[in-house]
Amino acid sequence: MARKIMFKDAINEAICLEMARDESVILLGLDVAGAAGTDQERDAWGGVLGVTKGIYPKFPDRVIDTPISESAYIGAAVGASACGMRAIGELMFSDFLGVCFDQLYNQAAKFRYMFGGKAVTPVTIRTMIGAGFSAAAQHSQSPYSMFAHVPGLKSIIPSNPYDAKGLLAACIQDDDPCVFFEHKALYTMKGEVPEEHYTIPLGKANVVQEGKDVTIVALARMVQVATQAAKALAKEGIECTIIDPRTISPLDKDTIFSSVEKTGRLVVVDEDNDRCGFATDIVGMVAQDLFRSLKAAPQMVTPPFVPVPFAANLEAEYIPNAAKVQAAVRKTLE
Amino acid sequence: MARKIMFKDAINEAICLEMARDESVILLGLDVAGAAGTDQERDAWGGVLGVTKGIYPKFPDRVIDTPISESAYIGAAVGASACGMRAIGELMFSDFLGVCFDQLYNQAAKFRYMFGGKAVTPVTIRTMIGAGFSAAAQHSQSPYSMFAHVPGLKSIIPSNPYDAKGLLAACIQDDDPCVFFEHKALYTMKGEVPEEHYTIPLGKANVVQEGKDVTIVALARMVQVATQAAKALAKEGIECTIIDPRTISPLDKDTIFSSVEKTGRLVVVDEDNDRCGFATDIVGMVAQDLFRSLKAAPQMVTPPFVPVPFAANLEAEYIPNAAKVQAAVRKTLE
Amino acid sequence: MKAQLSKEDLLRAYRKMREIREFEDRVHVEFAKGTLPGFVHLYSGEEAVAVGVCEHLNDLDRIASTHRGHGHCIAKGVDLVGMMAEIYGKQTGTCGGKGGSMHIADLDKGMMGANGIVGAGPPLVAGAALASKLRKDGSVGVVFFGDGASNQGTNFESMNLAVTLELPMIFVLENNGYAESTSVKYSAKVGSENIADRARGFGMPAVTVDGNDFFAVYEAAGEAIERARKGGGPTFLECKTLRYYGHFEGDAQTYRPKDEVKNARANNCPLKRFAAAAVEAGLVEAAELEAIDKDVLALVEKAVKEAEAAPQPDMSALLTDVYVSY
Amino acid sequence: MKAQLSKEDLLRAYRKMREIREFEDRVHVEFAKGTLPGFVHLYSGEEAVAVGVCEHLNDLDRIASTHRGHGHCIAKGVDLVGMMAEIYGKQTGTCGGKGGSMHIADLDKGMMGANGIVGAGPPLVAGAALASKLRKDGSVGVVFFGDGASNQGTNFESMNLAVTLELPMIFVLENNGYAESTSVKYSAKVGSENIADRARGFGMPAVTVDGNDFFAVYEAAGEAIERARKGGGPTFLECKTLRYYGHFEGDAQTYRPKDEVKNARANNCPLKRFAAAAVEAGLVEAAELEAIDKDVLALVEKAVKEAEAAPQPDMSALLTDVYVSY
Numbered sequence A, B: 001m002a003r004k005i006m007f008k009d010a011i012n013e014a015i016c017l018e019m020a021r022d023e024s025v026i027l028l029g030l031d032v033a034g035a036a037g038t039d040q041e042r043d044a045w046g047g048v049l050g051v052t053k054g055i056y057p058k059f060p061d062r063v064i065d066t067p068i069s070e071s072a073y074i075g076a077a078v079g080a081s082a083c084g085m086r087a088i089g090e091l092m093f094s095d096f097l098g099v100c101f102d103q104l105y106n107q108a109a110k111f112r113y114m115f116g117g118k119a120v121t122p123v124t125i126r127t128m129i130g131a132g133f134s135a136a137a138q139h140s141q142s143p144y145s146m147f148a149h150v151p152g153l154k155s156i157i158p159s160n161p162y163d164a165k166g167l168l169a170a171c172i173q174d175d176d177p178c179v180f181f182e183h184k185a186l187y188t189m190k191g192e193v194p195e196e197h198y199t200i201p202l203g204k205a206n207v208v209q210e211g212k213d214v215t216i217v218a219l220a221r222m223v224q225v226a227t228q229a230a231k232a233l234a235k236e237g238i239e240c241t242i243i244d245p246r247t248i249s250p251l252d253k254d255t256i257f258s259s260v261e262k263t264g265r266l267v268v269v270d271e272d273n274d275r276c277g278f279a280t281d282i283v284g285m286v287a288q289d290l291f292r293s294l295k296a297a298p299q300m301v302t303p304p305f306v307p308v309p310f311a312a313n314l315e316a317e318y319i320p321n322a323a324k325v326q327a328a329v330r331k332t333l334e
Numbered sequence C, D: 001m002k003a004q005l006s007k008e009d010l011l012r013a014y015r016k017m018r019e020i021r022e023f024e025d026r027v028h029v030e031f032a033k034g035t036l037p038g039f040v041h042l043y044s045g046e047e048a049v050a051v052g053v054c055e056h057l058n059d060l061d062r063i064a065s066t067h068r069g070h071g072h073c074i075a076k077g078v079d080l081v082g083m084m085a086e087i088y089g090k091q092t093g094t095c096g097g098k099g100g101s102m103h104i105a106d107l108d109k110g111m112m113g114a115n116g117i118v119g120a121g122p123p124l125v126a127g128a129a130l131a132s133k134l135r136k137d138g139s140v141g142v143v144f145f146g147d148g149a150s151n152q153g154t155n156f157e158s159m160n161l162a163v164t165l166e167l168p169m170i171f172v173l174e175n176n177g178y179a180e181s182t183s184v185k186y187s188a189k190v191g192s193e194n195i196a197d198r199a200r201g202f203g204m205p206a207v208t209v210d211g212n213d214f215f216a217v218y219e220a221a222g223e224a225i226e227r228a229r230k231g232g233g234p235t236f237l238e239c240k241t242l243r244y245y246g247h248f249e250g251d252a253q254t255y256r257p258k259d260e261v262k263n264a265r266a267n268n269c270p271l272k273r274f275a276a277a278a279v280e281a282g283l284v285e286a287a288e289l290e291a292i293d294k295d296v297l298a299l300v301e302k303a304v305k306e307a308e309a310a311p312q313p314d315m316s317a318l319l320t321d322v323y324v325s326y
């Protein structure tokens, strides 16, 4: 498997493969093709950053540009999926959740339960997360914790091209509502990705590396930050396990727990703040369930409790970096 | 201070007093007066459960019924507040956050930061929470953790009439966006409430009772559940401290921490599930910052990770009760 | 009164309307006893809308409903006995007792759910209609919503989306004059008496009919549904009607003119009007309708008895049905 | 060309338009060098809309803007030098470098902010207009939004709210034909060429004007604003225009006809049209306009130089300005 492709192309490939395999897969969103209603050639955009470019020419009936009406088209993706389709709705930036959240929060997530198990809503929402682009407070957030909090939704957060392809395929095939978070800084990341179709099970963490001293849990771009930190620490003789949960709901508690049982030390790195966020979530459940295994206070490396700033220097300081992770790891070893 | 009034009347009183004190206070929402556009007398509803009844006759220009357009009128409350008013927007049930969340999440919460400190947005959103009324999955939730996660918002959750009046007054006078969560099961709770105007500072916990063995943290209706549990435990000689944070953002860490430092044991009781919720939030920060003080694994007593069920027996089982709190407390003492 | 309605059609339509009326009147009585939990919004008085529309639909066609959903469920063919048990929160309910009055759904019948969120239906039905369109099976999507809901952004967005994508979708506005205690004259000052005017601005055909006249609704709905099935895109259908009870059970209704409901029940009842017209035209006999009335009375009685006797859900049901797999 | 515009008025309006054009053209150039961060959406080509409207406004009047906000800011009187520094993310920026291009605001000038959320402005301005109404100070609220944004539920809801509450509010639709790469012909098939028709259905006066004709915008806006100030409620004003650059800097724009912008720049430029009309009518002299052009060029040059030279925000700024008190 020597072929290396970019994260965004892995996503594109997953969509194409699923659309080819299954006629009920459709893609809805803003400019997911582009040039609708003009006299020029369609597929002019392929989404705001070109991730879906080239899909429209292959499946013109099933790649559907919509007006800027997120409630309507995300809701339509949900509704179509409750009626036998497998719709992929693209919410351009996850920061926009507030304009359409009800269709996920109270509709897609709850149909099955409210309807006594009779509903199946295999909708997938693709959406961007992440800071680092001077995109400021409304285009840089990573609000997956709000989705993970909602029973009935699944939340998927890939950290590399291989996982992106396999997890997205799994989401599309999955019979539950899935929200797939794509970190915009990873789009150009290259990695080995098989050409053929494959899936990665939802709810199975990836152990990025094993080390006996400390367990680091990180998602998306923070996996790179953790890896960088671990490399530096290795030079000092500190061996880290890095766990990328890949999906935070369902969460692979077993993998995290069995690592913490071995290392007795936990650091969670997250790009979102810790108040009712992913970092406290992991630390909280470990503290409750594995208290006796912990040798030191678990540590969180997260941004401060502020909106994402625009200025480059402030934003760089906002995002957790390897130095901060190293410090947190050392603290668990004091 | 012998006068006893109901929680809902305390809220009504706080609004009236603030409207009388300050001309810029206005109230916006669905049927907050009622009978708009009919030939009958206004003030026909006073909100869906009558909480604001009687305010319209006193301040007819400033009690404003709106069409069912939460984004527009909650956003208008935000916009008016950014222009010198102190608007109180009523979001009938907090479950409806998904139809208007952007106006709080990306607008009210971020103005001040994005605009370099120049904006002041003293908006207050009043909204109902809580299960126990067979109101099912879309009218029984307690999603304050999603608001507490957002830098720029304050989240206030009173547990008794006295606090409700003082905290709501504080919210209305506060210069930041506040979300005030009213548990519907508390509306008829009676308690001593002074007639005069007073405020309770945001960010100051209430120590409901002190006991040396275990610290219980609980909000809203769960304070009663905790108290009931503590009473039963007292008979066994187990002494509990009960802390009601009252506001979860800002959070009075000091009060919680200093209690846990004394007791070494922590139980968090919450009516919302624990995934990225309030319970993990408290347990997570205590585990990180007070690890050495903890004598036992902190415990969370929360509903299962499911939507709120309709059937009475299921709903009763869903909501944390005193027996479960007692069991959790005992677990910390094993 | 349209020629295309056979006697069988007429009797079926009448039966549906009677089922709704009887069901709701009975729920009203039972609620007053304090035996029913939760928020309950009754549909009595609006029967001609649900039935006038749904009589054109089959199980492949989808509808989405509102907080006031019982009528739509019955009209779309959801089993009334299961519905009653659901409202009682029992294991034998349509949703196993986990949804309740505001969340009754039956996807096999094309009923996508009552809904506790005002304005949630239109996007969902846009999706259903999109599925219909892509499958090319001639099915349609119908969304019911109130005058209050007509002001929700989701509704406007969905109208535009339906026009953009030329969806086989019908927007059925049940304009009963009130959203809770608020008059439509306040909440939707469209400059005319008809909210349909607003829809026309979105570029779709829009009509306003007397929603208490089954035949008017039936005819207008038939035209719209026919057009949608043939690829002619969405239609907006405003039906003017009135609810006979409060917004929900427990509403003191001081916002209504004193005799509004009494007069409507006497002079403008959709069932009475149907019966009078059909009997007068010699299409059905009064005795046939009375027989239906008796039948339905017994059916609803049975529903209540079974609901009362049914067990609560098993405690294990608390944790199931959240995900297909997790 | 209206009598009420004095020479001074004309020159001020022209200066504003020139400031916008020069500012945007320069940002375009600087962005291409790779020195500017983030997403940047330029307003060149649409100057007559912002200026034609804002020339009627004072600091008590409020506007809310969009992702394409520089033009509205300049027209409303926000300091251009501070704006440039903001776009560079510098401490001297209007928002201290914490907001950037998409979040420039200056509340003292009645500018409630550019906005990264399409459709966020209308509710906010409804609130501003409500404040105006309650204060009875004769001020108004104006919201600018695009053809794409016109499909957002918030916009429709706010139109209805403005009608319901009779708010002193003006909805200014900048119909530039595109939302990103999507044609308005696709996204808003209102059945006519004019989205204003949709607003009329909400019960408010609605007009469509040539948005590249300053005088047409000025006149229509004046009438609407006058009516709002006098308690006559909201108006919808559709201005047809064109953006000269891509949706954002970096857009390849393959969705546009080859010569669309070239032709527009040559034959339909709002500044050229203004100049030609005003000079021809003998109201201003060409030399006066040229002097303004030179002035503005220098001003923008100064803005860039100062922005480049300004320091980044102090690191402490990361943590401040989240709350007034916490």
Ligand SMILES: Cc1ncc(C[n+]2csc(CCOP(=O)(O)OP(=O)(O)O)c2C)c(N)n1
Pocket (backbone or CB within 6 Å): B030, B068, B070, B092, B096, B099, C067, C068, C116, C117, C118, C119, C145, C146, C147, C148, C149, C150, C174, C176, C178, C179, C180, C247
């Ligand atoms: C998003 C949301 N806002 C408000 C409510 C509360 N609510 C339930 S029904 C209703 C009135 C609906 O009026 P209308 O649409 O006219 O329907 P009707 O009750 O007359 O059938 C309101 C405000 C809700 N359930 N959801």
Ligand SMILES: Cc1ncc(C[n+]2csc(CCOP(=O)(O)OP(=O)(O)O)c2C)c(N)n1
Pocket (backbone or CB within 6 Å): A030, A068, A070, A092, A096, A099, D067, D068, D116, D117, D118, D119, D145, D146, D147, D148, D149, D150, D174, D176, D178, D179, D180, D247
């Ligand atoms: C809620 C939301 N949806 C989508 C976007 C992405 N977006 C930014 S601008 C834009 C197009 C807006 O088009 P239009 O309103 O016509 O304004 P124009 O860019 O033409 O000035 C889109 C889709 C956004 N920022 N916010």
Ligand SMILES: [Mg+2]
Pocket (backbone or CB within 6 Å): C146, C147, C148, C174, C175, C176, C177, C178, C179, C180
């Ligand atoms: Mg109604």
Ligand SMILES: [Mg+2]
Pocket (backbone or CB within 6 Å): D146, D147, D148, D174, D175, D176, D177, D178, D179, D180
């Ligand atoms: Mg546009």
